Each structure stands twice: as C-alpha cells, then as structure tokens.
Amino acid sequence: MGSSRAAPEGLVMTAAGWPRRIVVVGGGTAGWLAAMMLSDVAAKTSPGTSVTVIESSRIGVIGVGEGSTAVFRQMLRRFGLDEEEFLRETGATIKFGIRHRDWRRLGHHYDGPIDDPHLVAPGVPLDAYAVAAGKPVQEAHLFQHLIWKKRGPFAEVNGKRVPAGPFHYAFHFDQALVGAWLRKKAKGIRHVNDQVTGVETGGEGVVAVHLEGGERVEGDLFIDASGFRRRLVSELPFEWVSFADMLPNNRALPFWLDLKDGEEIDPVTGAWAQGHGWMWNIPTQGRYGCGYVYCDQYITPEEAQAEIERALGHPIEPRSDIRINPGRQRDVWVGNVVALGLASSFLEPLEATSIHGTIGQLICLTEWIGTPSGKERYNATAARQVDDFRDFVRLHYVSERRDTAYWRDVTASHPPVVTERLEKWSRKFPSREDFEPFPLGLAHVQEQLYVPVLNGLGLLSQDLARAEMARDPKLRQRARETHASLVAEYSRAAEKCLPHRAWLESLHKEMAA
Numbered sequence: 001m002g003s004s005r006a007a008p009e010g011l012v013m014t015a016a017g018w019p020r021r022i023v024v025v026g027g028g029t030a031g032w033l034a035a036m037m038l039s040d041v042a043a044k045t046s047p048g049t050s051v052t053v054i055e056s057s058r059i060g061v062i063g064v065g066e067g068s069t070a071v072f073r074q075m076l077r078r079f080g081l082d083e084e085e086f087l088r089e090t091g092a093t094i095k096f097g098i099r100h101r102d103w104r105r106l107g108h109h110y111d112g113p114i115d116d117p118h119l120v121a122p123g124v125p126l127d128a129y130a131v132a133a134g135k136p137v138q139e140a141h142l143f144q145h146l147i148w149k150k151r152g153p154f155a156e157v158n159g160k161r162v163p164a165g166p167f168h169y170a171f172h173f174d175q176a177l178v179g180a181w182l183r184k185k186a187k188g189i190r191h192v193n194d195q196v197t198g199v200e201t202g203g204e205g206v207v208a209v210h211l212e213g214g215e216r217v218e219g220d221l222f223i224d225a226s227g228f229r230r231r232l233v234s235e236l237p238f239e240w241v242s243f244a245d246m247l248p249n250n251r252a253l254p255f256w257l258d259l260k261d262g263e264e265i266d267p268v269t270g271a272w273a274q275g276h277g278w279m280w281n282i283p284t285q286g287r288y289g290c291g292y293v294y295c296d297q298y299i300t301p302e303e304a305q306a307e308i309e310r311a312l313g314h315p316i317e318p319r320s321d322i323r324i325n326p327g328r329q330r331d332v333w334v335g336n337v338v339a340l341g342l343a344s345s346f347l348e349p350l351e352a353t354s355i356h357g358t359i360g361q362l363i364c365l366t367e368w369i370g371t372p373s374g375k376e377r378y379n380a381t382a383a384r385q386v387d388d389f390r391d392f393v394r395l396h397y398v399s400e401r402r403d404t405a406y407w408r409d410v411t412a413s414h415p416p417v418v419t420e421r422l423e424k425w426s427r428k429f430p431s432r433e434d435f436e437p438f439p440l441g442l443a444h445v446q447e448q449l450y451v452p453v454l455n456g457l458g459l460l461s462q463d464l465a466r467a468e469m470a471r472d473p474k475l476r477q478r479a480r481e482t483h484a485s486l487v488a489e490y491s492r493a494a495e496k497c498l499p500h501r502a503w504l505e506s507l508h509k510e511m512a513a
Helices: 028-045 070-078 083-090 126-132 142-149 175-185 301-312 353-368 374-395 405-411 416-425 447-456 462-470 473-496 500-512
Strands: 003-005 021-025 050-055 093-095 097-101 109-113 151-157 160-163 170-173 190-193 196-202 205-211 216-218 221-224 240-242 251-258 269-273 277-283 287-294 327-329 337-339 497-499
Touching: 021 028, 021 216, 028 050, 028 070, 028 175, 028 221, 028 353, 070 083, 070 170, 070 353, 083 170, 083 175, 083 500, 093 500, 097 142, 109 142, 109 447, 126 447, 126 462, 126 473, 142 151, 142 473, 151 473, 151 500, 170 175, 205 221, 251 301, 277 301, 287 301, 327 374, 353 374, 374 416, 374 447, 462 473, 473 497, 497 500
Parallel strands: 003 196, 021 050, 021 221, 050 190, 097 269, 221 337
Antiparallel strands: 093 170, 097 109, 151 160, 151 497, 196 205, 205 216, 240 327, 251 287, 269 277, 277 287
16 A cells, blocks of 8 residues: 545644644654653643554564664663663663774774763863873773773672763664663553554645554654655655765675673774775674675675675675665654654764764754744754764764775865864864854764864874963863873773673673572
C-alpha cells in the first residue's frame, strides 16, 4: 500500500496547545527518546496528550556501535533511569573522548576529551597558557588522564564508590540494544509492533498511517524516526540539502571485531584516518563496533575492504555496504511531521553528533510546541545545529597528509567556513566569544571542543598564545598555578579509579550477589 490522500483535517489540540495525539514512527534510540521526552513533558503540561510508538521487530538494525555525548547521561537522569542497570543490560561502556589517529600525519595521534576544565576554573585561560608553555591542552582535562590510564569513572574509597570528578561522561553502545532497553523502560506510551504500509495525507500533512496488520492510526503530530527509510518524510515536500561539497565521504563499510578475553577496554572512541577516509572503533563490553567511512571516487568497496584488512592485519566480515548522502532536511518540521534522527540529517559519525543532535532537537521541540512561530524557530535551530556539526567535522580534515590522491584533494579544498575561522584564529586565540550562544543554553560545539582538535592538528600558534599571556602577568601566573593544580589533582584521581573493564565487570558481580 502506498500513500493516499484524505480530506483536510485540522489538528486536535489540548488546552495547553499541544497536539492531542502524537505518533512516533520508528523505534530505536531516536524514536524511544522522542516518545519518552514528549510523554514526560506532556504529562506535566498537557495531560490530554497521548503518545504512540510504531515500530516493527521485523525491520533489522545494522547496529555496529554508536557513541553518545554527555547529554545522553543527563537524559538517563532526567527520566530517573538507573545508569548501572543501563550499562549492565546494554553492554555499554564509558566514553571520555575521541582518539584521532593519523589525522594530522601518519604515526601521530591526539585525543579530544569531552570534559571542560573551565567549568571548575572559570575565567582562567588554561588553553592559552598550555599552548604558550608548549603543553598539550588536553593535560588539564580529567578525562584525558582517565583515557591515558584506561580507567573507569569511579574509585573505591573506604568501601564506597566515589566519582572521579564533577563532569558528565558519555557512553559507547549497540544502538539496537539501547533502543530495546528504552522501550522496556518507557511508561505511559502505547507501543505497536507493526510496519507502516501506507501514509494518509491531508491538509496539515499526515492524517493517519496504515499498518500491515490492518490498523489505521490517526495522529495530530507525527515524528518520523524511521531512519534512512524516511517513511513519512518521503510523502511530504521535504527538501534535502546535500553536504557532499563539504564532506567527501559517501560510503560506509560496517563490521564487528571481537574483544579478546581479559583485554582492557579503552574508554575512548577510535577514529583512525586511512588512505581514503577513516575507520571508527567503538568498544562495547563484548566486541568492537567498527566501520570504514570512505569516498568511492577513489576506491571501490572491494578495495576499501582490502585496505582495512591490511591496516588491521586480518580479514573482516562487512555487515553491509552503506551509501552516504551527507546533509539535512531544509526544514525538519513540515506540516505536522517532524523528522528526527537519521530521517532528518546524516553526517559521518566522527564526533557523535547524531544522538546529541536528537536530544537537543527534542528539548527545543518540547519548549516550542504550541508557541507562536515555534515551528519557524525549531526549523532554524535544527538547521543551525547540523550546519555547525558539519563545519566542526570538516575541520578535522585540515591535515598535513598528502600520501594519497584523496588526502591531496581534501586538503586542497577546504570550504570558506574553515579557512576563514583558521585565518581569524591566526590573529587571536580561540574563545567562547567566537561562537554564537545556542538557543535555550543547550550544550553545543564551541571552543571547548574546537581547541583540542585545533591543538592536535597543530593549528594553534604558540607565539599568539604567549603574546596573550604576556598582556596580563597576574592572569598568566594564576593560569600557571591552576593548570599545575588540575594536572596534579586529575593524575591522582585517575590513579585511584578502577580499571575500566574491572569496573564494568564489578557492576555485573554486584547484581549477581
């Protein structure tokens, strides 16, 4: 059954201005996060709103590892979900940052820890001091020390579990397992295990969806969380904005690697640059989710597999061959349909932008539903969010590498948004003032994420940093003392923390006891 048209039907709204019937098409992490957040806010502000999730257990998920940002942990807390249960039942691991290998040049690596030491040392120019002193900016990050020592986020002190520091960390996981766990934890949400076979459109967009089992499900607001299928989006005048001119990679080769018995688990995402793209490596408690993101203008899928097998030194078993069309919907809210997750945008997964973006967009959606110009604000914010993610990902390709035609072409074609920022930062040290605040004060890509990448790629000027420090000797002395104090404190804290794998295994032992 395809799409059909019905007479226009007006939206049914509650007294609070919310749609009375919200239908989420597609489950997974994005779909269940949407359902839980919308249901949670509706219960407090619009009690007449119902939420239904339609997902089919017969539609498979490729699922070869996903990394989150710290906002996912904050969402678990918001819903009152037990983090240790989440780790046990989904096989997730801790993520403190991303290790970028061979991006600047072959044989070089740098880390991008996701904590922000300026939160505990406001007003202290730790980054500028570190660069001026010839130190890596990552050294003042607690998460860098935990990465170096491969530790978990807690220490055992007098029989009690004590957090290493005040920062939220992130997770690595199998998205299929996380979607199933969220479904189990969702309360007050109708779940329909069936497949959409038809979409009934009307004056406001979508009137109802028809299911394989014969049911017709009406709604007033529809969330398309159907991934690359874009089941609802494809029925309405959504317009795709391609990023192919800025992000060259257009294929992905996902695969699993075994985790050896007793092998320590790095609490860091691996991003290993290859000859024609890069390979992700995401550790879960049982195996590594991996994939090669590459450009097929330079190599075929068969050559890509051979390249990865040479790099790893053994054969792999690809799970699929995914074509990538990087970009976003021009407007993610059209009529009464909101595209979410992969239905709304796709970027190569270099900085864990997918789930982070989904959560940020859901927070904005719950704030602006039923408000004047809410749809316009939402569309503009979602577009800016993805565009900013795109620009940050593209910065990673400012490389010294020229060893293949791929790298020669990529490094000769940096877009203006990258070259203009680099020119600006050749005259002044990067700061928060260089980035426009994000709506609702939400976490976003700003200097706290840019600076470790710029530093790792050798793009920060030591002379510029020294000149900045020289302008205020008292501030320089304060920065020196604060930096030394944080490095010493974080080194001691990391030393006391349990090894990452041992800490994860202790969660299972406690449950068994």
